[in-house]
Amino acid sequence: MKRIVLFASGSGSNVENIEHYFRENPEVSISCVLSNKRDAKVFERCNRLNLNALCFNKHSFYGSDCVLNILKSLNPDLIVLAGFLWKIPDNLISSYPNKIINIHPALLPKYGGKGMYGMHVHEAVKNNNEAETGITIHFVNENYDEGAIIKQAKVDLNPIDTPEMIAEKVHHLEYEHFPKVIEQVLMGT
Numbered sequence: 266m267k268r269i270v271l272f273a274s275g276s277g278s279n280v281e282n283i284e285h286y287f288r289e290n291p292e293v294s295i296s297c298v299l300s301n302k303r304d305a306k307v308f309e310r311c312n313r314l315n316l317n318a319l320c321f322n323k324h325s326f327y328g329s330d331c332v333l334n335i336l337k338s339l340n341p342d343l344i345v346l347a348g349f350l351w352k353i354p355d356n357l358i359s360s361y362p363n364k365i366i367n368i369h370p371a372l373l374p375k376y377g378g379k380g381m382y383g384m385h386v387h388e389a390v391k392n393n394n395e396a397e398t399g400i401t402i403h404f405v406n407e408n409y410d411e412g413a414i415i416k417q418a419k420v421d422l423n424p425i426d427t428p429e430m431i432a433e434k435v436h437h438l439e440y441e442h443f444p445k446v447i448e449q450v451l452m453g454t
């Protein structure tokens with residue numbers, strides 16, 4: 266049995282899609298969803314889906330080994346950041362080398378780094394009149410959005426696409442590719 270721990274800060278539609286993908290797979294379980302935001306919609310989804318979920322604060326994450334110790338007790342084969350907005354601290358990165366992956370809603374190295382999250386990314390893509398955008402799934406290292414790329418997928422943009430329409434196109438790519446990539450990486454662990 267392979268165990269996944271998910272981190273999410275927002276709506277959690279990727280969490281729900283990942284749960285749906287692995288629901289019938291007896292070889293993979295989602296041990297817990299961890300979030301830094303106690304009013305995040307992801308908690309409603311976890312309630313409905315009967316997923317374990319925990320909320321933590323800054324001190325648990327950056328000022329102590331609390332989250333690390335929770336992770337150790339969960340013993341994950343893979344940690345998946347699915348819309349998680351805080352930078353991962355070094356104690357976690359060094360404890361889980363090549364076992365933390367992230368999804369970024371653009372084609373890195375473009376539109377990455379500090380401040381480039383959520384709608385900021387799609388607005389920047391729109392402002393630059395990009396003809397395409399996409400997703401990047403990558404390993405997490407100590408620098409924002411700079412770990413080794415595992416998979417990128419692209420979608421064409423139309424000049425009339427609004428940032429909201431771009432976000433929707435990108436979400437579709439995420440739903441299509443993220444669970445499959447998680448499965449591939451898990452099989453290699």
Ligand code: GRF
Nearest residue numbers: 275276277278279348368370
């Ligand atoms: C996704 O677009 C993901 O790429 C980004 O945050 C968004 C999360 O969406 N990092 P959701 O919370 O899974 O709906």
